[in-house]
Amino acid sequence: MSASSSSSLPLHTTPNFNPSHSSKSTKIKQIQSFKPTHKLHEQKQVESKSYFHQISSLCKQSQIKEAITLLTEMDFKNGCVYERALSTGQQIHARILKTGGFYSKNEYIETKLVIFYAKCDLLNVANQLFHKLEKKNVFSWAAIIGLCCRMGSNEKALMGFNEMHENGFLPDNFVLPNALKACSTLQMVGFGKGVHGYALKMGYNSCVFVSSSLVDMYGKCGLLDDANKVFDEIVDRNVVTWNSMIFSYAQNGMDEEALKVFYCMRMVDVEPTRVTVASFLSAAANVDAVDEGRQGHAIAILSGLELDSILGSSIINFYSKIGFIEDAELVFSNMVEKDVVTWNLLISGYVQQGKIEDALDSCRLMRSENFGFDSVTLTTILSASTKMRNVELGKECHGYCIRNNFDSDVVVANSIIEMYGKCESTGKARRVFEKTVQKDLTFWNTLIAAYAESGLSGEALKLFYQMQLEGVPPNVVSWNSVILGFLRNAQVTEAENIFSEMQCMEIQPNLITWTSLISGLAQNGHGDRPIHYFKEMQIRGLQPNTVSIISLLSACINVSSLEFGKAIHGYIIRRQFFSSLSILTSLVDMYAKCGNLYLARKFYNMVNYKELPIYNAMISGYSLHGQAGEAFEVFNRMQKENIEPDEITFTGLLSACDHTGLVEKGLKVFNDMISEYRMKPSMHHYGCMVSLLSRCGNLEEALRFVLEMPLEPDAQILGSILSACKEQNKIELGEYLSQYLFKLEPDNSGNYVALSNTYAAAGRWDEVLKLRNIMREKKRKKAKEKARLQLDSNRNRTPCVCCRR
């Protein structure tokens, strides 16, 4: 497309056209002044229409020959959506109209015009011309169907497909990919299968464009077996075919298969594209495949693939999902074409690593580079507030949402409800919920989950019935939350009842139902029942995924059940779940805390890229078993690897000192934590120190720590110092500490016993009696509370509209 050919045009109106117009710098500017694309279309349409009228009134006497010359010129540039080509086309159109006669009724020219306007994405003009056509043909139909697909009118595209077929125009291999794309966006597998049948009948399945689209269609509709079958039968696969197969697996959570297909593709020497690497990396990220993902990144570099916003985003997504935030940062800084998505991924990477300050800094930077927050950014910040239990941040974000009209966005509103529900008050969550106009299923579920997670099972159940009264039928998620609520409140029988009730209602329990039931039973101390449910779930054909395996392992830790842990480990080995770092970490954690340090060490040694959690698991394991030396050895090792310790690390180290009576070392670690690592010790850390010092008889120092603590001492801490008081007959100190004791719940009656023993040893019987009474009163209150809760949930049971009467 040389400049000379365009300057020879007789009707050349814009002589200064510069083809370098699409250079990188302008492209970046275009992206930075981001506008939604559909608005651009509208704008263009209005402009071209007025231009169109101007030209048709200007060109009064035109000549056919010129029109044809221009037509050829237009052909030359077809596929071009630049403004200039559009106006050229419009000029030709105007001339044809003015001339009338043969050319305005020529099937070829008319079809060509439809194709031209369709290419320029002018839906209305193209449609008008198309409907006025005397003779439609495969080409004009194809143009219109393609246009409908591009503009997102998928129903229209499929209706067009049917109509053209009914009118005797046989859709060809150019129409089929668009029709299939419309099927997959609309999730109409039935239609898609029909198209597949038609393609087979007509022999279009040998066209790689059609067969690749079939793979994509089956993949997007979740029929992976069909996708794979079509894929296997394709002889001359191209990159797009491979990409479609890889992405199909990846988007259906069959990530291992996606990785395998990628390796097969490498074996047959097909050059990967950006799409290939992006899909591969999303699969690698999902299964924590660290080495594989790094290879993917390397392949992208070696193949010289351009780091555009999509490929870059997928690399950032990979690194931040596996927790390599520094690598994500590096890729981010090397990217020229950043968009909102890129920023969002970096921000959510920081949030996942708990680096809230970095996340907020990025938000500010993002704004200063003229990117506005979108609903994903806001949802991420809201989830960060939820995760960190930072209501202030959450409120600020809520304010921003209101000011910028994001509070009506369904996803954002949901995160707001979730934030209030989990961090502050369920009441506030409820108020936001009441204000939402359309209370759809998700909103109800969010609110129910908020109550359920706080163990307010009665409230959760009430909402569960209320939603049904308001005509919103609950789904699995709602049922799951009700079950979780009961389990959190130690109402195991109620949870199991709901579990069977949901099956009576023909709601199939899913992975989450089973997992929360299993871990809830484990946490409530029902020894072998969790394993029973674990087996039952597999009999019903449900395979646990990474998340549920991890949650099962942490359930073992909660009950220190080595037996249950071993059962799950056996399962992991049989299913070869080993590739995942997070599962290995959980295994190490389980063995370390359930008492098999040998196995914990073995798996710890197996991990190449060790991260903080796995070190922490070993340290706390050693500490639990009184092996302080080994705990410190692991700590030294992680310092050598430049891994920053966190609160949990220090909890492990300090309790190791506590368990082995290392006073000097404990004091040193505690001081290092404050001065060298600039950390604020938590309740737990003070607790270790108080316990360590009391046990070693240094009660003055222990008291100093109690007074320094940010919060009032809890039952455990009081217990350790009170029993030391008893040993040493320090009645005054015991008496002094009783002020804290009275504020506590009576769960740890041991403390009361310790204190009353202290009094008893001093012969202060009146005090002993007083303590007994306080204890009894508190216990009675607690029992009443529990009975009321029980009553509430029973009362709620009566108005049920869903159970069989």
Place this chain on the structure above:
DNA sequence: ATAGGGTTAG
């Protein structure tokens, strides 16, 4: 005689 197509991150 003649025209045109599929896959991509949260």
